[in-house]
Amino acid sequence: MFVTGRQAEILEIAKVEGRVLVEDLAQRFSVTPQTIRKDLNDLCDGRALTRIHGGALFPSGTENVKYEARRSIAAAEKQAIGRAAAALIPSNSSLFINIGTTTEAVGEALRNHHELMVITNNINVANRLRVYPSIEVVIAGGVVRGSDGGIVGEAAVDFIKQFKVDFAVIGASAIDEDGALLDYDFREVKVAQAIIANARHVILVADSTKFERTAPVRIGHLSQVHSFITDVCSLEGLREIASANSVDLIETGAG
Numbered sequence: 689m690f691v692t693g694r695q696a697e698i699l700e701i702a703k704v705e706g707r708v709l710v711e712d713l714a715q716r717f718s719v720t721p722q723t724i725r726k727d728l729n730d731l732c733d734g735r736a737l738t739r740i741h742g743g744a745l746f747p748s749g750t751e752n753v754k755y756e757a758r759r760s761i762a763a764a765e766k767q768a769i770g771r772a773a774a775a776l777i778p779s780n781s782s783l784f785i786n787i788g789t790t791t792e793a794v795g796e797a798l799r800n801h802h803e804l805m806v807i808t809n810n811i812n813v814a815n816r817l818r819v820y821p822s823i824e825v826v827i828a829g830g831v832v833r834g835s836d837g838g839i840v841g842e843a844a845v846d847f848i849k850q851f852k853v854d855f856a857v858i859g860a861s862a863i864d865e866d867g868a869l870l871d872y873d874f875r876e877v878k879v880a881q882a883i884i885a886n887a888r889h890v891i892l893v894a895d896s897t898k899f900e901r902t903a904p905v906r907i908g909h910l911s912q913v914h915s916f917i918t919d920v921c922s923l924e925g926l927r928e929i930a931s932a933n934s935v936d937l938i939e940t941g942a943g
Contacts (some may be wrong), residue, residue, distance in 0.1 A: 694719075695727050702737055702746040707762070707897060709743035740900045741922070760915070762895040764920040765792045768940040769893050770797040770807055772917050773857060776891060778941075779803050781854040785813050785881045787838035788859030790893045794814075798823070807851055809844050811837035842877035847884040856887030858910055858913075860894050862901040865925035867910035870903035877905045884912055891915045899923055910935060 691699065702708045714726045728744045729922055731737040739745040762924040770793030777783060779816065780804040785791050787810045795813040802822040808814050809828040818825045830844030858880055862870040869878050869892070884890050890913040899922065910916060910926060919926055919940050930937040 691731070692736075693725070698724075698727055699736055699746075702744065705746075707740070707743060707745050710738075713740070715744075738900060740897065745897065754808050762897050762919070765895040766793040766942070767796075769778055769895060769917050769919065770794045772938055772940050773893050773915075774798050774801070776889075776915060777801065777804075777855050777857075779813055781805075782807070782851070783853050783855035783857060784808065784848070784851075784887055785810055785857045786856070786880055786883055787836060787840075788893075789855050790859045790895060792905045794857045794891075794893060805853075807848070807853065809839040809848070811839065828879075830879075833873070833876075838876060840873065840879055843876070845882045848879060848886060851886055853887050854889060856883045856890045858862065858883055858890065858892055858907075859901075860892065860898060860907055862903040863894055863898045863926070864902075865899075865909070865923045867926060867929040869907040869909065871905050871907050872903050874905045877907050880907045884908055889914045891917065893917050896920050896922060899926075 694810055698708060710721050710724045714721045716849060728737060729737065731741040732744060748881040759904060767788060771791055773794040774797035777798065782805040785795055785806055785808040791810065794813055799820055804823045805826065806817055807826045814825050814827045817823050827846040828839045828844040830839045832839055860869040861872055864870065879925055892913040896919050910929050913935055915936040915938060916930055917938045919936060921939055927937065
């Protein structure tokens with residue numbers, strides 16, 4: 689496909705950041721939002737990007753967006769989701785926190801809680817929470833994935849199975865409208881499944897960009913969680929599944 693100079697730049701931004709927004713691009717290039725929408729439509733028609741409300745995603749295929757870039761995708765939405773999840777978790781409780789940039793946002797929002805036991809396979813969460821004397825951090829053993837500091841593999845699964853906690857905070861790389869929760873690495877999925885099985889209350893945290901993505905490995909189903917926190921749930925099928933299975937759907941709105 690033929691692309692203009694501006695469209696080529698938009699592609700590079702999307703490749704680095706994972707997502708581009710119409711308003712941000714209009715300001716960056718000093719053009720109208722309508723001009724940017726046409727650029728995005730052209731790029732999406734050529735399958736270089738995937739259209740979402742208000743912008744476009746760099747298509748992932750079976751590969752995950754780089755972890756540092758994922759932190760900048762829907763950052764404000766993730767912070768709001770993190771605060772909402774932390775509000776469900778009282779002090780004096782135990783919890784799992786899984787791998788992911790949204791689950792990290794939950795960890796950040798828990799810093800003022802007291803007498804927590806946090807069990808995690810996320811080195812980033814452990815490193816941030818270890819400095820708070822009122823939070824006991826327990827970290828899983830296993831293979832450390834260099835791309836994101838996640839601890840995966842059978843050793844991590846066996847470690848998780850030793851516990852039965854009050855809450856679990858999990859993420860997903862993609863969510864289908866049929867309620868399937870999906871990820872990229874089968875080793876990470878095994879850990880997530882062990883976390884779900886060993887918590888009394890499972891909190892799924894995922895921003896709405898996850899509705900636009902696909903991933904090849906099944907973690908489980910929306911019906912297996914107790915609370916689902918997102919910014920905006922635009923998929924009616926997910927709403928129906930949540931309602932039918934008494935899943936508490938919490939929408940935080942814009943970050």
